[in-house]
Structure formats: C-alpha cells, structure tokens
Amino acid sequence: MIRLERLTVAYRGRPALRDVDLHVDAGERVALVGPNGAGKSTLLRAIAGLVEPVVGSVELGGSPLAGLDRLAIARRLAVVPQLPTLPFATAVEEVVALGRLPHEHPIRGLRPVDRAAIAAAIDRVGVGHLLGRDARELSLGERQLVLLALAVAQGAPVLALDEPTVHLDLRHQVEVMELLVDLNERDGTTIVAVLHDVGLAAHFFPRIVVLDRGRLVADGPPLQALDADRIRDVFGVDPALVRLPAEASELESARAIAPSAG
C-alpha cells in the first residue's frame, strides 16, 4: 500500500529523513514513534506528497506519488488534520462534510452517496450528539473526534494520523485507539499513526516503527522494536518508565472502564 524506497527528505538543505525504507501492506496498522524532531511528521508529509524527496521514491496504492495529483492522493489517503483554528463559525456536520471534498461534485457539491458517507462517519466515530454545534466551541477532545470523523468520511483505504491523542485525556485516548483498531480490523483500513505515547503505541499497534534523527532504527512488533536498550538509546530515558503490553496493567484497566467504540 505504501512503499518508501531510500527516502531522503530535507528542509532547506537540512536532512529531516535519511535513507528510509518502509513498506506497509494493505490492512496493516503501524505506529511511528520517536523523540521530537525524529522525522515522524515529515514521514507522514512525505507519504502525503507534501514534501519532495531529495532522493528516493514514495509509492501509494501501487502508483508513484510523483504521478498523482492532489485529488488522486486524497482518494487514496486520508490524513486526520491537526487541530486548526476555524476562521468562521462552522457546524460539526459541516466540518465532517469537508471529508467528502475529494469525492463530491465539483460544482453541485455533496451527492446522496456523500451525505450517506458523512452520516456513517458521524455514527462510526460517535459524534452524533455534537451535530449542530459550532466546532470552535467544542473541547479539544471533541474536536479531535470530529476531525477523525472527517477523515473517516473521506473513505480512503489508508488513514494517517499525526498525534491523534495529544490533547486527549486517558479515556479519550483509549477510545480513539479502539476506534482505530476497529477501523483497521473491521473495515480493513490501513492505518499509519504518529504517536507520542510509546506505551499506547505498543498496546494498540502490532507493528512499531522507531525513528531517530531522521533514520529508521527499528521496525517490528512492540516488544522487539521497543526493547530496553533502544528506549534508552533513542528516547534517553530509563526503560522502566515505559510500559509495554506485558506490563501495561494500568492501560488494561483503563480500557476496561471505557465504553466500547464499536
């Protein structure tokens, strides 16, 4: 689904990614982790075609990214936007409807199929109770869910997220994670998520990619990609501070009290 070959990306001559090889198959669920400035967001931007590689290539859904226009990319890849400040009062359903921009009729706008996709996304993410409200008045957590609904409405086979849990409390974090697992397992959506919280990533994602200073330093199942030495080397913290699935009792109990997202 996604193929990065020897990808090197630079911002004003300063390399942000070096020599990254990454293959993600359809239906996978991959978390990108690493310290600040490791190149995680750049990697997502490269997959979305927002930065030009200096060297190397990106393929999305079997086609080289260089040959796809923005509309074609948007139909293959939905990216959950980072929390924007909206310039005008905008009802929640209007925000979610923006997910249909790559599909709607260029002049007439939303068609019945688009409206159905919007309604389905609103149900799926569980933001029905927010309809009619101005998105700017919502809490950060609610806004995050609305943006997630937007990306779900986009209906692309790949869903990419950049720090989707950063403003959320523990319960909302777990809800978002469970929703991602559900979208992945039930709908077969390929998911690539940049996550700050290594514990959360390890608990909900079967495949972890670790980036450090622009290089891909590990790629595999959580316990293997995030072994004690790597956590010490890459994150510079005592590995005892990071809970991996085998010892994540706290998360387990949080997961138990949160209502199921499905």
Added chain:
Amino acid sequence: MTALTSARTTFAGRPRVARRPVVIAGLGLGVLALTVIAGVAAGSVFVPPGDTLAILAHRLLGLDIATTWTRAQETIVVDLRLPRVLTAMTVGAGLAVAGATFQGVLRNPLADPYVLGTASGAALGAAVAVLVPVRTVVLEFGLLHGLAFLGALGAVFVVYRLSRVGGHGQMTSLLLTGYAVGSLLAAGLALAMYLSGTGLRQIFAYLLGGFEAASWVRFATALPLVLGASALMISRARALNGFLLGEEAAAHLGVDVRRERAILLGLASLATAAAVAVSGLIGFVGLVAPHVVRLAVGPNARLVLPLAALFGAILMVAADLAARLVGEIPVGVVTAVIGAPFFLVLLRRTRAGYEL
C-alpha cells in the same frame, strides 16, 4: 446504539436546513428587484414606480405601452438611473464575492477586497491620472479608470510576489506584505494629493466612491469582468471550502493549494479592480455581505459566494439610493453608516465571536 439513532435522525433533518439557502435566495431576489425599481424611480426627479416599470417594459422588452410619461422621465430612467443602478448592483455583487474569497483564502474574517493592496493601488493610480496633464478617453473611460484598474492589479501582483508565497502557512506573510505595500502606496497617494492642487477634489471623490458618473458603456465594460471573475470564483468553491481547515488540511483533501490560492486571489483581485475602476473605493460591502450570509447559512462557499453576491448587490443599490436621496453624498459614507452598525449588531447576536 442511542448515539447512532440520534445521529441518523439529526442528520436526516438536514434537508430542512438545506432548503433554507433556497428560501433566502428567493427572498433576496425579490428584495433586489424591489430595490432596483426603487433605485430607478427615486431621486431628485421622482418617476412613479408604475411609470418606471412601464418605461422599462417599453424600452427594454419592446412592449407596446401607451405613453403616460414625459420624454425627460424616459431619459432619466433609461439613460441615467438604470445604468447607475445596474452598475451599483454589479459592483456590490463583485465586491461581496471578492470579499468572501479573500476572507476564505486568507482565513481571516477581517479581510476585505482591499486587503492585499487593491485599494491603495487603485487610489494611487487614480491620483496619478489626475496629476498627469494628459486627457484621453477611450470608450468613455478616462486615464483615471485605466490607471485605477491597473494600479489595483499591480499592487496585488507586487504583494503576491514579495510575500514569496511558496510553501504552506504563508498567509500571515501575505497579509503583512499587503499592509506594508499598502502603506507605501498610501504615502505615494498622500504626496499626489499634496501636489494635486485643484485636482484634489477629484481624487477625494474617487476615494469615497460613487455611481453618479455611471453610463451604459462603463457598465457594459465592467459587467463581464466582474461577472466572469465572480462566476469563476463560485465554480472554485470546493477549493475555498478546503481552505477552511488550513492549507495543509486543504492539500490532504485534494486541493492543489498553491494553484488554487493563486487563481482565487487573482480572480478576486480582478473583480475588485474592475469594480473600483468604475465606482471608486466603496468600503464595507465586501466585508459585511459575506459575514451576514455566513451567519445565515454557515461557511460553505458554495452557498456563501452566490448569496453574498445577491446581498452585496442589494446593499449597494440601497446605499446608492440613500446617497442620492440625502443629496448626492458619497456612497462610501452611506455603506459605512449602514454597514458598521449592522455588522456590530450581528456580531453581538451570534454566540460565538470571531477568532482572529
């Protein structure tokens, strides 16, 4: 499951909301027709609305109607007032659509059609035209109109190039460059006014705007530019909607950000330049009309742009009528007097204020 059902019902309830723009558009067209008739009938010489309609039907539709009016009335209606009212309508619509586009692309509710230097460029162009001792008239357009038009477009072009809009998130740079270039042009304008001597009144009249010099030829020249640019902006509503969430999100939603931004800003500037070339600098309509429409139907550009055109047209024809009835005061004064309090009331009545 409850959340699911409630979502369905609420969402299914949308068609009722979706019909609202149609109702508003219908009402708007009715009000516009009435305003236009009032605008043609009223003035220093009052022509009864019945006669006004009859004259219009006779001259425009070629209907054979028994003449109950004088020849002077016919001239006033057909040669003086009608082109004036239609010009006001076109300028109002164009400024409103341009304003909505500038606000949307720049993601700034305070943006208006003049924000990227069109106003100061046009003003300087007009002032220079007054200073230059050359008088040429082509198709009823003097040097003033020509230089105002070119000044408006030139200023935006310079602002756009200087701001080096390359990647993403450069809107602030564009706005600040617009401000800086605008200040520079304003200095030039001040100098031109200082040097203008007897021409000062003419420059001042341009700065305040008005439609008393409207004519059929001028209207016929401005109309296709304003209408064409507005129609093209409306046809790009999808891109404008994408900008609502920011440029990066717009790109993720399939919008070619650099291209669409350049096209939309270019079209909005073209409509503005054509409008200010025939009418001078009339403020507030381009700022207020899009906001009023957004408060009624939300931010969807597909609805906002056409309805803003309608509301802007009504506002401008009404403002011009008011200006005429008060005794030919500058229409820019009227739009400010009507527009500013109207805007304040609307802002107070909406729960959520505008974030800057």
